[in-house]
Amino acid sequence: AENLKVAIVLPGVKTDKSFNQAGYEGVEHAAKELGLEFAYSEKVAQPDQPEALADYARRGYSVVIGHGGEFQDSVAKVANRFPDTKFVVVNGTEPGGNVAIMSFDFRALGYVMGYVAGKVSETGKGGYIGAQKLKFYVDLGNGYAKGFKAARPDGEVLTAWTNDWDDVAKGKEAALNEISQGADVIFPSMDNAVVGSLQGVKEKGKKAIGIYYDAISNWPDTVIQSAIFDMRGALLTLLGEAKQGKLEGKAYIYGLETPTAARIGTYSAAVPAAVQSDAAAIIEKIKAGEIDVH
Amino acid sequence: MTAQGLRLEKISKTFGDFKALDGVDMTVPRGTVHAILGENGAGKTTLMNILYGLYQPDGGRILIDGAPQRITSPRRAMELGIGMIHQHLMLVETLTVVENVVLGLPGQGMRLSLAEHARKLEALAKSFGFDIDPHQEVWKLPMGMRQRVEILKVLYRDANLIILDEPTSVLAPSEVEGFLEGLRRLRAAGKTIIFISHKLDEVAAVADRVTVLRRGTVSADLAVAGTPPSEMARMMVGRDVVLTTLEKTSPTSDEVLVRIRDLKARDNRGNQALKGVSFDIRAGEILGVAGVDGNGQAELAEALTGLRQAEGGTVELSGEDVSAAGVYERRHRLGISFVPEDRHGTGLVLDLPVYQNAMIRDFRESPFSSGPMLRAASARKVAEDWVKRYDVRLQSVDQAIRFLSGGNQQKLIFAREVECRPRLLVIMQPCKGLDVGAIEAVHRTVLAERERGTAILYISTELEHILSVCDRVAVMCAGRITGIIAPEEATPERIGALIGGLEEEKVA
Amino acid sequence: MLRAIQGIYMLRPVWAVLLSLLAGAGLIAIAGVNPGEAYAALFGGAFLDYYGLASTLAKMSPILLAGLAVIIPLRVGLLNIGAEGQIYMGGLFSSMAALLLPEMSPVVQVPLCVLAGALGGGLWGLIPGYLKAYRGINEVIITILLNFIAINLVSYVAGGPMMQEGAPYPYSEEIREGLWLPYIMPHTDAHLGVVVGIVLCVVAWFVFRFTTVGFGLGMIGKNPVAATYSGIRVRRNVVAVMFVAGAIGGLAGTFEVLGLKHRLYHLFSPGYGFDGIVVAFLAQLSPLMAPVAAFFLSGLKVGGLIMQRAVGLESTVVEAIQGLVIIFVAASLAFRFDRGNWRRFLERRRLLDAGIAGGITNNSGGRS
Amino acid sequence: MSWAGDVSSLVDFFSTVLRLSTPIVFAALGGVLAERAGVFNVSLEGCILGGAFGAATGAYLLGTPVGGLVFGILFAAAIGCVLAGLAVGLGINQLVTGIAINILVLGLTSYLARLILGADATSTLPGFAPVAIPLLSSIPLIGPVLFNQDPLAYLMYLAVPLSYWFLYRTPWGLNVRAIGDYPVAADTVGVSVPGVRAICVITSCVLGGLGGCYLVLCQVFVFTENMSAGKGWIALAAVILGRWNPALVFVACIFFAFSEALQLRLQFNNPDVPYQLFSMVPFLASFVALVAFAGRVRPPAAIGTKYVRGGK
Ligand SMILES: Nc1ncnc2c1ncn2[C@@H]1O[C@H](COP(=O)(O)OP(=O)(O)OP(=O)(O)O)[C@@H](O)[C@H]1O
Numbered sequence A: 001a002e003n004l005k006v007a008i009v010l011p012g013v014k015t016d017k018s019f020n021q022a023g024y025e026g027v028e029h030a031a032k033e034l035g036l037e038f039a040y041s042e043k044v045a046q047p048d049q050p051e052a053l054a055d056y057a058r059r060g061y062s063v064v065i066g067h068g069g070e071f072q073d074s075v076a077k078v079a080n081r082f083p084d085t086k087f088v089v090v091n092g093t094e095p096g097g098n099v100a101i102m103s104f105d106f107r108a109l110g111y112v113m114g115y116v117a118g119k120v121s122e123t124g125k126g127g128y129i130g131a132q133k134l135k136f137y138v139d140l141g142n143g144y145a146k147g148f149k150a151a152r153p154d155g156e157v158l159t160a161w162t163n164d165w166d167d168v169a170k171g172k173e174a175a176l177n178e179i180s181q182g183a184d185v186i187f188p189s190m191d192n193a194v195v196g197s198l199q200g201v202k203e204k205g206k207k208a209i210g211i212y213y214d215a216i217s218n219w220p221d222t223v224i225q226s227a228i229f230d231m232r233g234a235l236l237t238l239l240g241e242a243k244q245g246k247l248e249g250k251a252y253i254y255g256l257e258t259p260t261a262a263r264i265g266t267y268s269a270a271v272p273a274a275v276q277s278d279a280a281a282i283i284e285k286i287k288a289g290e291i292d293v294h
Numbered sequence B: 001m002t003a004q005g006l007r008l009e010k011i012s013k014t015f016g017d018f019k020a021l022d023g024v025d026m027t028v029p030r031g032t033v034h035a036i037l038g039e040n041g042a043g044k045t046t047l048m049n050i051l052y053g054l055y056q057p058d059g060g061r062i063l064i065d066g067a068p069q070r071i072t073s074p075r076r077a078m079e080l081g082i083g084m085i086h087q088h089l090m091l092v093e094t095l096t097v098v099e100n101v102v103l104g105l106p107g108q109g110m111r112l113s114l115a116e117h118a119r120k121l122e123a124l125a126k127s128f129g130f131d132i133d134p135h136q137e138v139w140k141l142p143m144g145m146r147q148r149v150e151i152l153k154v155l156y157r158d159a160n161l162i163i164l165d166e167p168t169s170v171l172a173p174s175e176v177e178g179f180l181e182g183l184r185r186l187r188a189a190g191k192t193i194i195f196i197s198h199k200l201d202e203v204a205a206v207a208d209r210v211t212v213l214r215r216g217t218v219s220a221d222l223a224v225a226g227t228p229p230s231e232m233a234r235m236m237v238g239r240d241v242v243l244t245t246l247e248k249t250s251p252t253s254d255e256v257l258v259r260i261r262d263l264k265a266r267d268n269r270g271n272q273a274l275k276g277v278s279f280d281i282r283a284g285e286i287l288g289v290a291g292v293d294g295n296g297q298a299e300l301a302e303a304l305t306g307l308r309q310a311e312g313g314t315v316e317l318s319g320e321d322v323s324a325a326g327v328y329e330r331r332h333r334l335g336i337s338f339v340p341e342d343r344h345g346t347g348l349v350l351d352l353p354v355y356q357n358a359m360i361r362d363f364r365e366s367p368f369s370s371g372p373m374l375r376a377a378s379a380r381k382v383a384e385d386w387v388k389r390y391d392v393r394l395q396s397v398d399q400a401i402r403f404l405s406g407g408n409q410q411k412l413i414f415a416r417e418v419e420c421r422p423r424l425l426v427i428m429q430p431c432k433g434l435d436v437g438a439i440e441a442v443h444r445t446v447l448a449e450r451e452r453g454t455a456i457l458y459i460s461t462e463l464e465h466i467l468s469v470c471d472r473v474a475v476m477c478a479g480r481i482t483g484i485i486a487p488e489e490a491t492p493e494r495i496g497a498l499i500g501g502l503e504e505e506k507v508a
Numbered sequence C: 001m002l003r004a005i006q007g008i009y010m011l012r013p014v015w016a017v018l019l020s021l022l023a024g025a026g027l028i029a030i031a032g033v034n035p036g037e038a039y040a041a042l043f044g045g046a047f048l049d050y051y052g053l054a055s056t057l058a059k060m061s062p063i064l065l066a067g068l069a070v071i072i073p074l075r076v077g078l079l080n081i082g083a084e085g086q087i088y089m090g091g092l093f094s095s096m097a098a099l100l101l102p103e104m105s106p107v108v109q110v111p112l113c114v115l116a117g118a119l120g121g122g123l124w125g126l127i128p129g130y131l132k133a134y135r136g137i138n139e140v141i142i143t144i145l146l147n148f149i150a151i152n153l154v155s156y157v158a159g160g161p162m163m164q165e166g167a168p169y170p171y172s173e174e175i176r177e178g179l180w181l182p183y184i185m186p187h188t189d190a191h192l193g194v195v196v197g198i199v200l201c202v203v204a205w206f207v208f209r210f211t212t213v214g215f216g217l218g219m220i221g222k223n224p225v226a227a228t229y230s231g232i233r234v235r236r237n238v239v240a241v242m243f244v245a246g247a248i249g250g251l252a253g254t255f256e257v258l259g260l261k262h263r264l265y266h267l268f269s270p271g272y273g274f275d276g277i278v279v280a281f282l283a284q285l286s287p288l289m290a291p292v293a294a295f296f297l298s299g300l301k302v303g304g305l306i307m308q309r310a311v312g313l314e315s316t317v318v319e320a321i322q323g324l325v326i327i328f329v330a331a332s333l334a335f336r337f338d339r340g341n342w343r344r345f346l347e348r349r350r351l352l353d354a355g356i357a358g359g360i361t362n363n364s365g366g367r368s
Numbered sequence D: 001m002s003w004a005g006d007v008s009s010l011v012d013f014f015s016t017v018l019r020l021s022t023p024i025v026f027a028a029l030g031g032v033l034a035e036r037a038g039v040f041n042v043s044l045e046g047c048i049l050g051g052a053f054g055a056a057t058g059a060y061l062l063g064t065p066v067g068g069l070v071f072g073i074l075f076a077a078a079i080g081c082v083l084a085g086l087a088v089g090l091g092i093n094q095l096v097t098g099i100a101i102n103i104l105v106l107g108l109t110s111y112l113a114r115l116i117l118g119a120d121a122t123s124t125l126p127g128f129a130p131v132a133i134p135l136l137s138s139i140p141l142i143g144p145v146l147f148n149q150d151p152l153a154y155l156m157y158l159a160v161p162l163s164y165w166f167l168y169r170t171p172w173g174l175n176v177r178a179i180g181d182y183p184v185a186a187d188t189v190g191v192s193v194p195g196v197r198a199i200c201v202i203t204s205c206v207l208g209g210l211g212g213c214y215l216v217l218c219q220v221f222v223f224t225e226n227m228s229a230g231k232g233w234i235a236l237a238a239v240i241l242g243r244w245n246p247a248l249v250f251v252a253c254i255f256f257a258f259s260e261a262l263q264l265r266l267q268f269n270n271p272d273v274p275y276q277l278f279s280m281v282p283f284l285a286s287f288v289a290l291v292a293f294a295g296r297v298r299p300p301a302a303i304g305t306k307y308v309r310g311g312k
């Protein structure tokens, strides 16, 4: 078959060590593995997004990915002009026609993280930091809180929204604030700003949960576990289907049952073995549908 | 020749296409007072700016004590012992007196020792008979005081060659004599002084020699002793000038056109500047207002024209109380015209061409506009007509008015404020910085307006002008009118007493 | 000779663009891309390609209107840093009019939405205008603060009360199609906003050039004291001008909503208000030049994106080149051509040539 | 409010205020200096970013925070030279130059960061550790907040009185103030207007750069693209709010940081109130403060204008 061409449009910079970088590296990785041709645009502001999608379609890319929920609407508008092109909205909500959405089961992984955090917390307070109340980050936070309470019925989770994905200093202050209120396991979920939060946690000698990649490699003393929403795995699976011409206009949600796409990372030594095995059991139960994370 | 002093040789300077100076020669021996005379725009200031390093000449050279010097900057000029008092005040208004004086003073090191400088400055000021508070901010000082700060600034730097560009234009007559005495004292101390003035009597009183410039060239260079002032004036302007009283008739009417009662206003700093002023002006009468600058004259003019909100009192025009009217209404419906003191800041928009400045007052009316639309062509025609009739010298009415000399700018303002046929004409310091020819032209216009039956308020610090054109003279001191007298009764003693606020007379 | 030099002088922005592109070529080459190819994509894409041109025009709408919202007050002596906030308020008010008002005929509702947007921006301009005129408070700081407030306000509304149920991103319900602005190029995003912008520029030019109102405003900008002296009510005019400028900024936001996104998104303007400042100065405050400057700037931005897509350049290079181009063009416009100086220079050269030809070395004329 | 009661919470709160204010204070002092000399320095945003980038590069390449500081200062000074050359030397409009420099710096720092820091961009850079000042740091509440800080915070403490002293107590400061108000007057007494302006602009940019250095070397130990995130604009607002006086500007920055810290706190205690409304608090507070307290403030008269000798 002819070479499949994939393009991804990123709203932020590809070096944000978070969402955008994960998307970029995911496509890059999948393209290499599957032998696809790929292109990307970064820092595409909202007004330019429809044209960026359309332009790739015109340029003959057969799969065009809009990286983030804000692309839902743009894709919906562009997609019917290019019926032969497959569009994918990461974290989208409405699949259909030639539009697929790809997302993760944020609640499930959040629940596991919350459970581990709850077990490790000494104060009984956890902290969650998001940038903006987008559906998926609210889900993640809710899952985290639910898991935390499951591990510690008397516990509570403080939540902060910084209103800024990239302001590192603000991310740090938000973490320090939660810590000063007694939280000792913090789960930040912004973009660039995550670095600031982790920095704050590290300074105060508290614990944190990583996101998107196995963050323990960069923060060995701080991160106890990571919620790995692995764009590489997810996009590899998704683009693999596309290569075989099986990509459909439906929702591809990757949860714990597809560990190549969504899984937990490496435990730090701070997490007792007993907790680790409990968590493993919980994961199995979630997969089996025995725990309702919603 | 081994001249001790300053020598300028073949100095020329061009601005754009305009030759401001063309081969000017001048010699100023050490320890003399040398005057420069010339019409507005003759190039006096330009020549001095070159000497002070602000401009570079296009040709020619400067010799000091026989040695050629390249004066590349004011700093270099100061190193050579040259100090300059500029035609427009060069004071930073937000700074205090002493700060202005020490600004740029070399050898201060890292510390700003204001207290010490203030002491020295006070001593210096005393020795010249100036009474000044070194810690006062400049914007709070009246003009005459600011001029003294400028002089102190130069003296404090111990300059040997002092350039004074129209230093007396903002001084009150009573201050002038003291100032000239100061110059003589400086000459006695061995300083060399270049003195630019339009006032021939001052030149006659203090200068040793005079150089007359006309259109960028030297038209005469002669000793002051033995040259009558009228001769100097002729050489400046190139024709005979009527210097003293212009002929005038008695007032044309007995109708009281303007009635001011108990007018009160505050100045920009919130001080009570007008403390209840009352007077009448009849149609076809010129009421002069004399007094030292800063005694409420500016506030009076502004309160009359609506530019300043009066705090109390009434203004009546032909019996109608107009106290509540705004600027627009006063100027347009009520026919009040105003020639402001500050030509550049208030009377003109320097960046606009001449013809647009001509329509500033009445641009909303015919012939400058019809309905909402401007009529540029007809405005140009009007401006050209005025330029001809008022003898405004310029290249084109499309030229930015910034490039006209002060006298010509003033003529245009007069044309604008008079051609609309006003009922009340308020004039403030109309001859400041003008040459004798221009002064004559201004006074002709004022008298012609009087003939037409306009009520005229003529505010000036130049007593001589007031006495020569006004029908009655009101003297202001500290926000009040201390007396209103006829010019014939105005002996120097009497006026001096009124200006000093001594005599109190009832409104005539 | 003089004529030739003047010709070169007239084209100085072009030389500036070329120079800056030359500098940018270095960056592109280091990034491992052929600069020629990259620039072909940039300019071909932004100005010659149908879809690219459409993108450029779509982008020109907010940039041009924001530019006008800066130019008009600047000619009256006011610095409006607040076009960004005015854009947001315009977007907010117009989308509220589109989504919250009872449904009515588009003939009525579209103008209503546009007016609402203008009103929103106008109010956001009125505040600094009023504070400047009657309280003497610096308009620069007020407009900066109001920008942040407006952005957060829209963020709140788009992510809170007006957010579409279950949306993956903070945005409102979609505005019904009847209220959308007409497109000016089929199958593209280019909408009527840019036409309105150009018309408003011509109107502004006309007002400043030919009417008494414009003359009065210009006078305030050049010498407010003289304006007062001539009977112009300066304060009132300052307030009015800031309202009008705000309204035009508001239109920029309105058209983004009604013409492009058809929803109220949070953070929907990526700094168009600041682009407006650049446009204002590149156009040297001339409303007639503003469309040219805005067209150029939007082309540069759109072309940058196309260049990214076509040859795979990173956005960082594109941004650096944009910065360079703006600096160079602004620098070139700052150069003033002094005829007199040139004439004299040529004169001296001729004298020198004559001197050399005639073998005269001992010129008595002193220094030159 | 619960957190107001206990001391350690207060210490945390005021430490937050201090940390949030430090970069803005540096930049705002830079703004004061430039604007006092009559140059509107809109490129402070770019200077913060440039300083941050320089700091990260220096710390990464040389492995020490001091190296970072040196690089940060140099990079910011380079930006200052560009601004001075264009705005003061060539007299190009200060606003456009500033905005264009911001765009250029954003692109260039990102570009170079990818080139130089590349794959190591995630790792923590060497930075300054807090240094407790003996005795002072043991004062309750004040001690841990003010006197257990990193060197750049101490530098900030110094910079405020130093700028004040410079502006009001030295002949150079007098020159600067005169030039900002009435450059012709300064020129006629031999003060070089372009020279002083250029020095002020470069110093101003270096101060902004120090703000960026603080971000990287004392606060987060990593460089991220566009990490200045609007702080330069806030600094500009603080300059006006503080009426071009270093002491008042410092107060304005603290006020701003205080309301920012407060809104972060309030947000946690009131999770039901939309967070965007809290994000507005610092700006609204500044707005209200300005309208309530700042009467007619006169900026340096010559601000934003190009000085040409003889230009009447
Ligand atoms: N910077 C300048 N650019 C262009 N023309 C100028 C400049 N400075 C002075 N001129 C012109 O040069 C001529 C000489 O001006 P100058 O100020 O030297 O006159 P002046 O003799 O001092 O007049 P006045 O008595 O009014 O002070 C005038 O026509 C003036 O308009």
Ligand SMILES: Nc1ncnc2c1ncn2[C@@H]1O[C@H](COP(=O)(O)OP(=O)(O)OP(=O)(O)O)[C@@H](O)[C@H]1O
Binding pocket: B324, B325, B326, B327, B328, B329, C231, C232, C233, C234, C235, C236
């Ligand atoms: N057309 C008019 N007819 C009568 N009175 C007027 C008119 N316009 C203004 N005024 C009054 O004149 C006074 C001074 O007006 P002025 O022209 O100074 O206005 P301003 O102070 O510049 O502007 P504003 O009145 O908007 O504050 C005002 O108090 C106003 O009430």
Ligand SMILES: [Mg+2]
Binding pocket: B044, B045, B046, B087, B165
């Ligand atoms: Mg002169």
Ligand SMILES: [Mg+2]
Binding pocket: C235
């Ligand atoms: Mg009023």
